[in-house]
Amino acid sequence: xxxxxxxxxxxxxxxxxxxxxxxxxxxxxxxxxxxxxxxGNPAELLEMKGxxxxxxxxxxxxxxxxxxxxxxxxxxxxxAYAQLPRYFADTKKVMDAESRLVHCMVTQQxxxxxxxxxxxxxxxxxxxxxxxLITYIGGKSNGAKIDVPARHPEEARxxxxxxxxxxxxxxxxxxxxxxxHGQEGKRIRLQDLGNLTTRAGAGTAMGNWPSYRVSQGTVWxxxxxxIDCMRQARWPEPNYLADSIIALEVFLQKTASGTVMQTPxxxx
Amino acid sequence: MADPMKIxxxxxEGITEVKVLMSHEMETGQRKDxxxxxxxxHFITEVSAEHNGKQVLAAQFGxxxxxxxxxxxxxxxxxxxxxxxVSWVDSKGDKRTDEVLIG
Numbered sequence: 001x002x003x004x005x006x007x008x009x010x011x012x013x014x015x016x017x018x019x020x021x022x023x024x025x026x027x028x029x030x031x032x033x034x035x036x037x038x039x040g041n042p043a044e045l046l047e048m049k050g051x052x053x054x055x056x057x058x059x060x061x062x063x064x065x066x067x068x069x070x071x072x073x074x075x076x077x078x079x080a081y082a083q084l085p086r087y088f089a090d091t092k093k094v095m096d097a098e099s100r101l102v103h104c105m106v107t108q109q110x111x112x113x114x115x116x117x118x119x120x121x122x123x124x125x126x127x128x129x130x131x132x133l134i135t136y137i138g139g140k141s142n143g144a145k146i147d148v149p150a151r152h153p154e155e156a157r158x159x160x161x162x163x164x165x166x167x168x169x170x171x172x173x174x175x176x177x178x179x180x181h182g183q184e185g186k187r188i189r190l191q192d193l194g195n196l197t198t199r200a201g202a203g204t205a206m207g208n209w210p211s212y213r214v215s216q217g218t219v220w221x222x223x224x225x226x227i228d229c230m231r232q233a234r235w236p237e238p239n240y241l242a243d244s245i246i247a248l249e250v251f252l253q254k255t256a257s258g259t260v261m262q263t264p265x266x267x268x
Numbered sequence: 269m270a271d272p273m274k275i276x277x278x279x280x281e282g283i284t285e286v287k288v289l290m291s292h293e294m295e296t297g298q299r300k301d302x303x304x305x306x307x308x309x310h311f312i313t314e315v316s317a318e319h320n321g322k323q324v325l326a327a328q329f330g331x332x333x334x335x336x337x338x339x340x341x342x343x344x345x346x347x348x349x350x351x352x353x354v355s356w357v358d359s360k361g362d363k364r365t366d367e368v369l370i371g
Contacts, residue, residue, distance in 0.1 A: 040338030044274050045291045124293055124307065217335035 026190060034266065043135055043212035043264030046219050050136025053129055059109025068104035070097065070137065081141035082261050085250050087152040094158045096249050098223050099241045101133055120240045122218050131210075134221045138210040138263045145260055146206060148253035155250060158243075162251025165244055166196070175233040177248075181205075191268070202252050203259025211265035219264060222249060270358075273366040277352045284346030284370055286317065288339045288354050296331040314357045315339065320350050329356075346370050 054065045070080035071088070085096040091103060098120075105116040122128035150159040169176040180186065181196040195201035209222045220228075226245045231237050238244050271291035278285055290312065297309025309331065317325040324343040346352070348370055355365040 040287060040289055040340065042289055042291075042336035042338065045271065045289055045336060048274055049271060049291075124295065124299075214334070 027192070030190060030268075034268075037214060037266045041212055041264060041266045042217075043139075043210070043219050043266065046132045046135040046212075047139045047264065050132035050134070050139075053133050054136055059105065059111045061108065061110035063108055065101075065104055065108065065133070068101070068108060070100055077137055077140040079141050079144040081138045081263075082144040082146045083148060085148065085155070085158070085246050085253065087154045092154075094152075094154050094246060094250060096222070096241075096246045097134060097137055098130065098221055099246065101130065101137065102241060117240055121221070121224050124217070128218075131219050131221060135210045135219045135264050138261075141261045142263050143260060145258060146203065146253055146256045148250060148257050150250055150254045158247045158250040159254050160251075161244070162247035162249070165248055166251055171233055171235040173234045175235070177229065177233070196252060196255065199255060199258060202256035206252050206256040207259055207261040208263060208265030208267070210263060211267050213267050215268055270362055270364040273354060273356075273364065275352065275354055275366055275368045277346070277368055277370045279346045279348055279350075279370050283342050283344060284319070284350075284352070285342045286340065286352060286354075288317075290315075290337045290339070290356060290364075292336065292356075292358065294331070294333055294335045294337065298331075310359055312337065312356045312358045316355050317341070317343075318353045318355075319343065319346055 057064050067074045069075075069088075069090075070077060071083055071086050072078075072080045081097050084100065085094050087094050088100070093099075095103065102113065102116045105111045106113050117130070119126055119128045120130045122131055148155075150156050166177045167182075169179070176182075177196070180188065180193050181201075184195050184198075184201075186193040186195075194205045196205055206222075209225055210219045211225075212219050223240060223245055226248055227237055227240070273291065274289040276287045292312055293310055294312065295307050295310040297306065299307045301307050311331050311333070312329040315325070315327040315329055316323060324345075325341055327339070329337065350370045351367055352370055353365055353367040355363065357363050
């Protein structure tokens with residue numbers, strides 16, 4: 001009986017040791033896989049397409065987006081994405097890259113909001129202009145430092161709302177963002193879960209998007225990433241460009257401020 | 269018409285390294301859409317690369333290759349300023365050729 005118990009204990013101890021070892025080498029292999037993928041990131045195809053869409057006269061007014069103000073002045077894109085969301089005096093709203101882009105498509109090119117956002121993400125056989133444009137705009141901040149201090153009262157308010165949403169447990173599973181993303185060293189299946197409450201963790205999460213998802217065969221924007229997080233947490237899915245998503249972005253970008261963007265990224 | 273490829277080609281010590289990203293759905297014909305119908309196969313069948321008009325690579329592609337394929341290869345020869353063209357043909361007969369100067 002005693003020997004039997006010892007044998008079980010020994011097996012348990014060995015078992016733990018074995019899985020820790022396997023976990024380390026699995027992560028190494030995943031890192032290698034990511035490096036191989038990064039060499040030919042298909043997001044570059046969307047970047048090319050996005051640049052063309054940015055410069056081409058389109059919409060009922062037949063103008064390009066080159067006069068669109070993403071926060072640094074009309075047409076100034078270098079580093080603009082890294083400083084979004086921010087408060088815009090012309091709309092009196094805190095806007096992220098995607099809501100600002102849609103604003104330009106509506107006010108400058110004359111699209112209706114419904115037309116501009118109809119294909120906000122792609123499916124096989126259905127292209128999304130927004131995906132390409134955001135990949136291009138995001139890429140213009142590659143190497144730039146994330147800088148969202150949220151000093152304007154409206155930005156500060158959105159950061160607070162975002163923080164509240166991040167920690168708020170709700171939905172049928174009583175889930176919050178913080179349950180998966182509030183601690184170090186957590187995994188879901190084989191994926192590392194970032195700790196978004198730290199600067200480094202939030203930096204890795206925010207600085208890599210827009211990112212090509214190999215499993216989806218397309219680039220995901222930050223809106224799509226966060227809306228899908230809500231779905232995975234079994235929460236009601238917010239509408240595209242919802243204030244709740246922008247608030248979360250402000251909170252996360254504020255936490256990530258000072259880290260360097262590496263975009264377009266590539267993920268499994 | 270199909271979207272352009274992204275081609276990078278650089279010559280170093282008599283060897284040219286080429287990296288090509290192709291924009292293509294690469295449907296296998298096995299996938300079902302949301303209403304359960306098979307999505308018809310549509311994939312690149314042939315890829316060819318020409319250096320100053322002379323073929324340096326011919327490849328047959330199939331359904332095991334991912335969406336938006338990435339192809340990297342090296343060939344002997346090639347110098348800065350030479351022309352490098354890559355073409356593909358797909359299962360519906362669509363074609364695309366893009367050309368770059370070797371850097």
